[in-house]
Amino acid sequence: MRPDQLGDFRVPSDAYLHPDGERAVFVVTQMDLDADEYVRQLWLWDGTSARPLTSGRADFNPRWSPDGGTLAFLRKGPGDDGKAQLALMPIDGGEAETITDFELGVSEVAWSPDGTQIAVVAGEYVDGIDDDEERQRRPRRIGHPSFRFDTKGWTYDRRSHVWIIDPSTHERSQLTTGDCSETSVGWSPEGTTITYLSATGEDRWVNPHNQVFTIPTADGEPHAVTPKGSWSWSGFAPTGTLYTLGTVTDRATLRPSQIHRVTWDGALDQVTDFDRNLNPQHPASSLSAPQFLEDGTIVCVMEDRGAHRVVSIDTDGAVSDVAGGRRLITGWCPSDDGSSAVLTVSTPTQPGEVVWWDGSRETVLTSLNDAFLDEVDLIEPQEFTFDSNGHEIHGWVYLPPGNESVPLLFNIHGGPATQYGWGFFDEFQVYAGAGYGVVAVNPRGSSGYGYEHVSAPCGRWSDEMPPDIADLIAAPAVAAEQFPRLDVGQKGIMGGSHGGLATAMITSMDQSYRSAVAERGVYNWVSMAGTSDIPFFIRLYLETDMPDGVDEMWKASALARAHGITTPTLVIHSETDYRCPVEQGQQLFSLLYKQGVETELLLFPTGEGHELSRGGAPKHRVERFDAILAWHEKHLTPAV
Template sequence: MRPQDLEQLVLPGDPQLHPDGTRVAFVVSELDLDDDRTARSIHLFDGARTRRFTHGPSDRAPRWSPDGHGLAFLRTSTDEGAKAQLALMSADGGEAVLRTDLPLGVSDLAWSPDSERLVLVAAAWAEDVADLDDDERRRRPKRVTRLPYRTDSGGWVHDRTDHLWLVDRDGDAEPQRLTTVDRDHGDPVWRPDGQAIAFIAKPDAASDLEPHSQVFELDVDSGEVRALTAPGSWQWVGYAPDGRLFTVGHRDPYDWPGNTGVFWCRPTEGGEFPFEPVELLAHLDRDVSPGAPGMATRGPQFVDGGFLIGVEDAGTVRLVRVDLDGWDADAASPPAVTDVISGRRCVTGFGVRSDASAVAFTVTDPATPGELIWLEVASGEGSESGTGSERNVTDLAKDFRAKVDLRPTQRFDVERDGARIDAWAVMPNGFDEAAERSVPVLINIHGGPTSQYGDYFFDEFQVEAGAGYLAVGCNPRGSSGRGAEWAQAVVGVWTDHGSVDTLDLEALVDATLERFPQADPERVGIMGGSYGGYATARLIARSDRYKAAIVERGLLQWESFSGTSDIGPYFDRMFLSASLPDGVDAHRAASPVATASSVTAPTLVLHSEADYRCPIEQGEQYFAALKRAGVTTEMVRFPDETHELSRGGSPKHRVERFEVVLDWHARFVLGKDGSDADDETAPTPEASPQVR
């Protein structure tokens, strides 16, 4: 795979099953390098064939009306600065009608149970800037009164707030704003009786230095809002058809890193709040908010007698059924859980019939970028038990496979300190026949750290292998998918640069060289983004075994991160078990900037200028520290890009990023630098390194 082959990828996502249980709407995404945009359209599987269903420039988030007659979705035009708006169309097809023209666009939607109205999430300007035009707003000094005042997903948000809006399905009446409190509101869901809407927002008296959120309910007729649960870290809320309330998240935000749980909200009498969340799946010791790329289904989907939910498990994302019929909430035993979809793959989205007899799901594995699959469930169990019948609905990767030489992936174990670490390697062309110690190696480190590499298609590994490298990565302690203890192993230990995750990653390098005799120990490069950038910077300060390094969008100086990142006010407490001002010594001891003078590997600092998760000042400080230490270094800055550059940046920038990465490793891992280091005619990344 070459960098420009990104344009060949066609990816499905967000499958939505029609109420009749026979049709599936889903989103197809593809990159358009000519127009430098990601094109999205909604496709329909009608039980017999698949066809494109909408023809807008960018359509996403399809949602069937409960009566089955309509489809709502979000449409974004190609006009400069255009925002997503609500579009409606018949379930039988035809022209879509734009139902809103809100200045800041619509970000989420949910149908009322009677299909007559929809609740929307849309931002509104603060009163002092609402009447200004765009130019006046840009020129006006920014008055900041809260944290965060900018977010990685939303940019500058100091002058706007997300609110709930109500809009009729028919007619042309303007959307009615439902919420007034100056805080962000999100994840709305209608109560089954249609009289109230539950949503998630920051608690009334919460400090903006804390990550707390709370489940609220709004009475649609009166506008009255009441809190349903105690403050926690709630990420999703939903009602079962019988009216029972469920939520996903943590009782305490500082339970994270750890397993995100699914909770039944038990009614209480006489308590401060009407519901008490009861965790249902703690016995699984797995995260139910999967972090696999593209996972759009964040909470349960309800079926007769229970629900289905995705579970992250040792590099896979499987789908399980939780049975609530006959379960006694007061008993010691948890509800029964059975696999519906498992295997060495990752489910990225799903829709299910109400009787659980069929599931439509999108899935990826190391050789499959993504497809939509239809599963008929014979007896409530999944395909792995032999009772289910799977059928590929799409073949979106057909042209991609015909044009791109996908390299094989091998999963292997790394043993250290009595623990088994899951690892993956993607082999370059000719690897099996290559001479001993002849193939260069690139060590990759994922972000998070509470996320995972896994059994999914990863363009990064394929591009590296396509350029002739053995691409390797693992899930060290601190990753997700292996339980709470595994994820929490890194909490409070990063002041020691020989922490458990660092040693796990060093063991990966040793295990790779031992397992693959073709791997060249004299040509090992290393790179990572976000936490991966942090870990890379720590590793290269401990050893001179790496010929080159790329530190991408990293957390590199904890003190300034605490004041500039959109998660800075609390992220240090979560991982360092320390916060400012008392924790200043821990912040400095855990910062790679402090150990930059020990680095010997030529190091590229790669950062996005609109990254508000790990702001660019992090990269600037590290680059300057490397310069002061006399390290061979360069900094590449991508304008107008966020922390999500490698996954969701502009198509041209994503290709250019790959070219920058391959060029750096070609120069220093492969030794193609010499006097060409500053020469514009230096080897291009398309010139794949040869095994020697």
């Protein structure tokens, strides 16, 4: 696969089963490299074949009305400033009609059980300024430290609230108000109550605490039904019982979220005791979150050892496997009785298709990527494991076709609480296609292997040899022992975010790498404090913070060790990265330059953030690949 083929594959998502149990709607996303944009359209499986349903360039988030006669979805207008609005389309004929004009657009849609109302989450400015040019001109008066967010921009002057829309008259009424934002709306079975998530505490600007609330759809006040904690979902069972996904905590935590039942007296009854993450998508998807069957059984997607599997939890808490395999299940929408489902799946050699499950067998419904797969030779990875100080480390190797030796290109993921796995990843296919043997592992700190594994780096990055770094340092040699085509004499390393941090730390300790790419990393925890959009992250992983922890924070910083780096290093960053602000990359680049290390800074312009490699402008994604391949080719000898 080549970088210029990024626009040739399509990715399905949000596959929702029609109430008739036979049809399904889903979103298809494809990059248009010429227009430099993502095209998202709704498609329909009509029971026989799949076809485009809408012709918009940015249609997404589809939701069937309960009677199946109308499809609600979000449609974004043309241009970068277009805000997504609610649109309705009669499914048996007729054009889609956009029925809202919220100032900052709509982000969520949920039909009431009787189909007479639609709840939406819509944004608005709260600064009292009516003119956008004047808003941009004025100095910003900021009263709390969480004033911007990566990919969203400035957030201090806006809030999101729940509104109720009448789909017949298009009239709207505001349900929630105030200085806090709401997300993740859901209806009670009788349609008289809405549940949502919101952070309302005074410390919400520096700690990721939120609560589950309910509010009557008629006159009434919101009611908090959980203590403060880390909550990602809430929903009503068919019986009207409220369930939640999360954990009660007064600080950021890596402990797996559990499903809880809210009892009649307001207490929380923990239903599950998983040592894996539920709802693993990034960002979280409503189709990987818990969903109810008509008998009260819960089905949801679980992250496990580089894969996703679907599990069911009955009303007594008993857990059963429903679907799995060496793949990522990126969405699962069951029928009411659970006898069938429509799902979206991805494998290392398949960017994605929509699949029908009938309770025992699966049938692929779409052929979205047949043309793409005919023109590329995607590599099937080979799995391996090894022991690192008594801990099993799991990884994969992607080898180009042939028998000759190939340079070893070691990739390190971000997070660190995420995972590489059994899904399609354009990065690995492009690098293998360019003649490199790609090695990727899930060291301690990765999710999908239990709490002990994911929490291992916490408080340890100031150690002489942090546990995740020890795993990563050992991985290339172990991989080369098991896959002799990998040439450790020609070894490159690269990673983004936590992977950028790890790249800098490893090359400061191990000078055998001939090429390095450090991307969007955090290299100086001291300057990260107070500048990142996730201020809780430092205390979570370093177990200290400013001002008392300044010495420990510097000791844990990659820059504190960077005097040992000799490997030629390309530093990549984006100007509007609010997760790991741009000064992080600038500091690493400047230090390497002063030390006489061969280095360059590839800086992407305003508008690109931390998610550039996954969701940046298509042309920038191609240019990023071109720069990375040119850098490695300069210092390594790929087998092409």
